[in-house]
Amino acid sequence: MPRIQIIVPARFASTRFPAKPLAPLTGADGIARPALHYTWQAALAAARALGAEAGCVIATDDDRIAAFAKAEGMAVVMTPVECANGTERCAAALAELPETPEIVVNLQGDAPLTPAAMVAAVVELLEAEPDLAMATVAVPASPTVLGHLQTDAAAGRVGGTTVVCSREGRALYFSKSIIPHIAPDTAPREPVLLHLGLYAYRPASLERYRAHGTVSLELQEGLEQLRFLDAGLPVGVAVCPAPAWDMIELNNPSDIPLIEAQLVRRAQVEDT
Numbered sequence: 001m002p003r004i005q006i007i008v009p010a011r012f013a014s015t016r017f018p019a020k021p022l023a024p025l026t027g028a029d030g031i032a033r034p035a036l037h038y039t040w041q042a043a044l045a046a047a048r049a050l051g052a053e054a055g056c057v058i059a060t061d062d063d064r065i066a067a068f069a070k071a072e073g074m075a076v077v078m079t080p081v082e083c084a085n086g087t088e089r090c091a092a093a094l095a096e097l098p099e100t101p102e103i104v105v106n107l108q109g110d111a112p113l114t115p116a117a118m119v120a121a122v123v124e125l126l127e128a129e130p131d132l133a134m135a136t137v138a139v140p141a142s143p144t145v146l147g148h149l150q151t152d153a154a155a156g157r158v159g160g161t162t163v164v165c166s167r168e169g170r171a172l173y174f175s176k177s178i179i180p181h182i183a184p185d186t187a188p189r190e191p192v193l194l195h196l197g198l199y200a201y202r203p204a205s206l207e208r209y210r211a212h213g214t215v216s217l218e219l220q221e222g223l224e225q226l227r228f229l230d231a232g233l234p235v236g237v238a239v240c241p242a243p244a245w246d247m248i249e250l251n252n253p254s255d256i257p258l259i260e261a262q263l264v265r266r267a268q269v270e271d272t
Helices: 037-049 063-071 086-094 117-129 142-155 203-212 216-221 226-230 255-271
Strands: 004-010 024-026 032-034 054-060 074-080 103-107 134-140 161-165 173-175 195-199 235-239
Touching: 004 037, 024 037, 024 255, 032 037, 037 054, 037 063, 037 117, 037 142, 054 063, 054 086, 063 074, 086 103, 086 195, 086 203, 086 235, 103 117, 117 173, 117 195, 117 235, 134 161, 161 235, 173 226, 173 235, 195 203, 195 235, 203 226, 216 226
Parallel strands: 004 054, 004 103, 054 074, 134 235
Antiparallel strands: 024 032, 103 195, 134 195, 161 173, 161 195
């Protein structure tokens, strides 16, 4: 059993974008493949970067997703339909593994552009600070990404997630609104940090999370990580340099062409 288990939670019944793990994305080679294919490749790259002590598995509750994953040679565990979010799904997946790992990494199925270095960063942060219940990652939003967030907000769409941190690098709040507030026609004093769907937990913290139960802010924002803050569990944020491509998650159908463009951009960067 690997010491570090990367779990990719993938569900079919997304409210905003049903079936998004199977939504086709055209890669740099011009071939359209389900989004989960690209996230799995990101998970494998992260496992290689972490070394032989890391493994990967898909956690789903849907037979269609499981069938695709198994046909592609992905490891799969089935989890209950009742899981409220990806963190609960990771907690449920632990019961299906032959042994409990020391660290669980949650690489969400809608984050196909995640670099392996960011996975390493959250693992290293969790290992370096024993009091952390969970570690996650953020990048300074580029002008393009900030514009994307502002366009979504103006159109009434829910786009990416932002986070504000203490000086010690602990999360203070996460929101699907743009935080901190940027007054019109002013330069921001603090960079807008785009939070990415990537977490590292200790198994005991996952159990405490599940036992705490859902909370109002978690439901209102639609952000599972707020339950950690409500429970008083410390969350560390690794602020990483933005990669050479824009970090866009698959939240809405309108994100598909944006992600496809970045898949091409990433391939160009990796070829140089």
